[in-house]
Amino acid sequence: MTTRTRGAAAFALAAAVACNQGLEPAPAPTSCPPGFVGVCGTVSFVGQVPESTAKVFVVAFDTFPKSQNDLFKFKPQPSPPNLPLGGPPFFYTLPLPSGRYEWVLAVWQKQGTLSPTNADSLLRETGFYHDKGDTTVHGSGIVIVNAGTGTDSIDFVVDFNNMHRVCYYFPPCP
Amino acid sequence: MRSRPVAALFPLFWATALGAQTAVVYGTVRDERGAPFHNANVVVLGTALGSLTDREGHYRLPGVPAGRIILSARFIGHVHAFDTLTVAAGDSAEADFTLRPSTLDNPLPFVVVGPVVVTAAKRSQLLDQAITSVAVVSDTELARRAVNTVDEAVDKAPGVQFLYGQVNIRGSTGYVQGLGSRVLLLVDGVPANQGDRGGINWDLVPLEDVQRVEIVKGAGSSLYGSAALGGVVNVLTRDIAPGVHVRVRATGGTYANPPHDVWKFRDYTGAEEGLDATGSYGTELVRASVSGGGWHSDGYREQDRRDHWHTAAKLDWRPLAATRLTASGSWASDQYQTPLIWCTRGGCDDRGQAYQPFMIDTAGRGAFTRSDKGYVSATLERTASARFAWQARGSWLRTRFSDYQPGNDDAGIANRFGAELRALAHPAEGRVVTVGAEGARSDVASDIFGDHSQNEVAAYGESEQRVGRTRLTAGARIDYIAVDGGGLSAVVSPRVGAVLETSAGAWRASAGRGFRGPSLAERFVSTIVSGLVVIPNPDLHPETAWSLELGNAARISPSVHVDAALFWTEAHDLIEPNVNLGTGQIQFRNVARARLAGLDLSLSATPLTPRLTTALAYTFLYARGLAHDTVPERPLAFRPKHLLTLSADYQWHTVSAGGDFRYTSRFERVELYPGDERVAGKVLDLRVGVERGPLSVRGRLANALNYIYNQVPRTLAPVRTLSVTLTWTY
Numbered sequence: 057m058t059t060r061t062r063g064a065a066a067f068a069l070a071a072a073v074a075c076n077q078g079l080e081p082a083p084a085p086t087s088c089p090p091g092f093v094g095v096c097g098t099v100s101f102v103g104q105v106p107e108s109t110a111k112v113f114v115v116a117f118d119t120f121p122k123s124q125n126d127l128f129k130f131k132p133q134p135s136p137p138n139l140p141l142g143g144p145p146f147f148y149t150l151p152l153p154s155g156r157y158e159w160v161l162a163v164w165q166k167q168g169t170l171s172p173t174n175a176d177s178l179l180r181e182t183g184f185y186h187d188k189g190d191t192t193v194h195g196s197g198i199v200i201v202n203a204g205t206g207t208d209s210i211d212f213v214v215d216f217n218n219m220h221r222v223c224y225y226f227p228p229c230p
Numbered sequence: 231m232r233s234r235p236v237a238a239l240f241p242l243f244w245a246t247a248l249g250a251q252t253a254v255v256y257g258t259v260r261d262e263r264g265a266p267f268h269n270a271n272v273v274v275l276g277t278a279l280g281s282l283t284d285r286e287g288h289y290r291l292p293g294v295p296a297g298r299i300i301l302s303a304r305f306i307g308h309v310h311a312f313d314t315l316t317v318a319a320g321d322s323a324e325a326d327f328t329l330r331p332s333t334l335d336n337p338l339p340f341v342v343v344g345p346v347v348v349t350a351a352k353r354s355q356l357l358d359q360a361i362t363s364v365a366v367v368s369d370t371e372l373a374r375r376a377v378n379t380v381d382e383a384v385d386k387a388p389g390v391q392f393l394y395g396q397v398n399i400r401g402s403t404g405y406v407q408g409l410g411s412r413v414l415l416l417v418d419g420v421p422a423n424q425g426d427r428g429g430i431n432w433d434l435v436p437l438e439d440v441q442r443v444e445i446v447k448g449a450g451s452s453l454y455g456s457a458a459l460g461g462v463v464n465v466l467t468r469d470i471a472p473g474v475h476v477r478v479r480a481t482g483g484t485y486a487n488p489p490h491d492v493w494k495f496r497d498y499t500g501a502e503e504g505l506d507a508t509g510s511y512g513t514e515l516v517r518a519s520v521s522g523g524g525w526h527s528d529g530y531r532e533q534d535r536r537d538h539w540h541t542a543a544k545l546d547w548r549p550l551a552a553t554r555l556t557a558s559g560s561w562a563s564d565q566y567q568t569p570l571i572w573c574t575r576g577g578c579d580d581r582g583q584a585y586q587p588f589m590i591d592t593a594g595r596g597a598f599t600r601s602d603k604g605y606v607s608a609t610l611e612r613t614a615s616a617r618f619a620w621q622a623r624g625s626w627l628r629t630r631f632s633d634y635q636p637g638n639d640d641a642g643i644a645n646r647f648g649a650e651l652r653a654l655a656h657p658a659e660g661r662v663v664t665v666g667a668e669g670a671r672s673d674v675a676s677d678i679f680g681d682h683s684q685n686e687v688a689a690y691g692e693s694e695q696r697v698g699r700t701r702l703t704a705g706a707r708i709d710y711i712a713v714d715g716g717g718l719s720a721v722v723s724p725r726v727g728a729v730l731e732t733s734a735g736a737w738r739a740s741a742g743r744g745f746r747g748p749s750l751a752e753r754f755v756s757t758i759v760s761g762l763v764v765i766p767n768p769d770l771h772p773e774t775a776w777s778l779e780l781g782n783a784a785r786i787s788p789s790v791h792v793d794a795a796l797f798w799t800e801a802h803d804l805i806e807p808n809v810n811l812g813t814g815q816i817q818f819r820n821v822a823r824a825r826l827a828g829l830d831l832s833l834s835a836t837p838l839t840p841r842l843t844t845a846l847a848y849t850f851l852y853a854r855g856l857a858h859d860t861v862p863e864r865p866l867a868f869r870p871k872h873l874l875t876l877s878a879d880y881q882w883h884t885v886s887a888g889g890d891f892r893y894t895s896r897f898e899r900v901e902l903y904p905g906d907e908r909v910a911g912k913v914l915d916l917r918v919g920v921e922r923g924p925l926s927v928r929g930r931l932a933n934a935l936n937y938i939y940n941q942v943p944r945t946l947a948p949v950r951t952l953s954v955t956l957t958w959t960y
Binding site: 077078079080081082083084085092093094110111128133135137138139140146148151167169170171 | 490492493571574575576577580582583584585587591592593636638758762763809902903905907909912937938939940
């Protein structure tokens with residue numbers, strides 16, 4: 057192989073490697089993607105979104121919080137996936153480590169700087185997953201996440217007309 | 231003038247230092263047709279002495295040590311020329327140079343000596359005589375790349391990678407959102423890391439004022455102290471030439487639109503434009519330069535507009551032949567929208583996509599930052615005799631930021647005052663001793679970092695002894711650090727090394743300890759992130775690392791130069807954020823042990839024809855966080871296993887064309903969003919330039935293939951950008 061040929065081959069190799077595409081458009085999933093670990097499902101929206109809304113997101117707790125301090129033991133950290141502010145039913149994916157989860161819920165967050173001391177005024181539970189027919193306060197919506205596969209059909213309703221403060225679960229309310 | 235084989239002159243090199251007094255060397259630098267070169271650089275190798283030619287091609291070098299010296303003359307696009315002289319004390323000698331274009335087909339009758347570097351040993355030395363690896367980004371490369379900031383210019387250097395402005399030398403830092411750089415930035419040898427966060431402002435010095443950049447790899451704390459854990463980047467500003475000089479540089483460019491309709495986020499093509507001007511005036515006694523400029527960018531993604539303004543000045547006063555006072559300063563201001571993480575489904579108008587890389591999450595709309603930074607420094611250098619020289623310097627770096635984010639504004643002002651006294655002695659033939667003392671005070675006043683200060687004092691010394699063909703080096707530095715007036719804590723950083731010149735090239739080996747003291751931000755930050763409270767940790771102590779290196783630099787043929795190094799770093803007590811979900815708190819702690827080892831290879835060649843220069847740089851990196859507490863051994867986040875850069879440039883008379891291809895392998899591990907799709911980085915930059923008289927035009931097509939990728943979490947890397955730079959020089 058001549059020097060020129062080697063140079064041309066090296067250039068061709070570099071060009072071939074370079075032409076490989078990077079990130080591509082990724083349509084939102086309609087079912088748990090292959091290999092995804094976590095829970096998936098569809099949330100439906102009811103009611104009018106308050107003007108003071110900062111965002112709405114979905115989180116999971118492996119055990120139901122026993123105090124306000126437990127509220128920050130949610131998963132995934134640090135930034136759980138957002139939900140749209142109303143609109144048609146929305147398919148969500150919530151990446152979680154494999155394990156058992158007692159509470160999968162949507163949280164409405166008011167505009168402002170969130171801290172443990174003002175969680176009661178800035179956060180609201182606005183919907184959660186529970187077994188059909190269950191009417192307990194926070195539902196018995198136990199979800200098992202297995203390694204290597206997603207847990208699908210964890211569907212629930214986000215009701216902006218029926219949101220609950222933190223003190224609803226940890227009374228008394230001021 | 232007659233060129234001579236420079237390799238044969240090495241034995242004479244150190245003899246130049248043995249004269250007792252100084253002389254003046256002067257002359258002219260011309261091209262083959264006799265036309266004078268303006269701003270050609272003439273230096274005395276092995277010293278800090280240098281001068282630029284005026285418009286008539288004249289240069290003058292006072293304070294040259296008596297004895298045998300090697301002079302080097304260089305100009306962009308031309309082969310360096312060398313000459314030796316014997317000058318007597320109090321005498322003057324003339325040395326004229328004729329430079330030949332580097333495109334000549336006939337090989338030139340001398341061996342090209344590697345560049346002189348000043349950072350690896352805190353003194354001037356030939357590159358191949360440094361005990362650690364040093365990469366140099368020359369003025370030629372800076373001009374060719376036609377970039378706007380120092381980080382863009384350094385990004386393609388061997389073993390160097392930037393992650394959204396955070397520099398990594400052999401994987402030193404990873405990505406920690408600008409906090410606590412494990413690389414020390416120097417501007418003309420003056421430390422310039424921020425006083426509060428310990429990070430680096432790469433736009434502190436206008437690129438137009440930069441002569442070259444030196445990157446020292448591996449622990450450099452034995453000379454430079456804190457932050458030089460993973461390496462040192464020294465930005466060296468231009469010397470000022472005698473006479474009147476003006477340079478105006480105008481840049482314009484456009485960003486590619488998103489390659490897919492579903493990603494489009496605006497109905498116009500983003501642009502960038504900038505204007506810089508530099509003026510200088512110099513006599514034999516005093517020289518001064520002033521520069522200023524700014525640029526605007528629409529950005530390549532949503533909420534990415536940026537305005538930048540800068541000014542800089544430099545004064546060079548030579549009251550005596552061997553005495554030089556240099557004062558310099560700069561100020562830069564950036565006002566920019568803050569493009570927080572890209573939007574994922576539900577966070578914006580996602581158009582049915584899982585993520586929108588060009589759009590940001592609506593929760594981050596309106597985020598804006600103003601960042602001001604500036605420094606002043608003064609250095610007094612005196613060559614008392616050919617055996618002894620000293621310098622003293624003082625510096626002040628000030629940074630100010632204001633972050634405006636929805637519902638959360640932060641601000642802070644930080645200062646870093648520094649002073650250093652350094653001496654360089656040649657007590658015996660073949661021996662060079664560097665000693666010095668350094669002090670610094672950092673303070674911050676901020677709503678998230680509080681009001682705090684840190685004082686550092688240090689003493690250091692390093693000696694090099696030539697024994698036959700070997701140069702042996704040993705040295706150490708001791709740093710004392712006190713925070714808020716509290717007790718002193720001490721850190722000792724030793725280093726030993728050797729360079730052996732053989733027929734198979736120069737072999738080098740070194741072992742050194744580096745450290746980084748925690749920044750005031752890491753100790754005292756108090757804020758809220760994603761609802762979690764970040765609490766201070768005043769008890770943080772310095773992180774440390776031992777670095778070992780074995781390398782070889784060899785010219786395996788007249789047209790091929792190779793530099794290879796094996797490196798091994800063992801890091802202890804690395805400072806990382808520790809998240810405690812039980813308490814809802816984040817705190818910086820000394821938690822991690824890490825190992826970074828690998829191979830650093832660079833090869834430059836002029837194959838086929840001297841008109842074509844090519845380079846290859848490859849780094850293999852094994853980066854592991856070692857097991858501690860409940861965390862198992864795992865890859866360090868944001869470190870690529872493979873980093874490859876291929877470069878080629880072709881010059882035909884005054885026209886040049888070239889390009890770089892950078893491959894970064896997919897990160898084995900990332901933080902924050904480990905489930906996100908990750909791709910390798912494959913970026914091709916192309917460039918073309920033409921010079922005609924005082925005008926030069928350079929075009930640059932960065933990321934020519936418009937490769938869409940990210941390297942830090944949910945942050946799109948720059949897309950294809952076409953820019954044209956017009957420079958007029960008087």
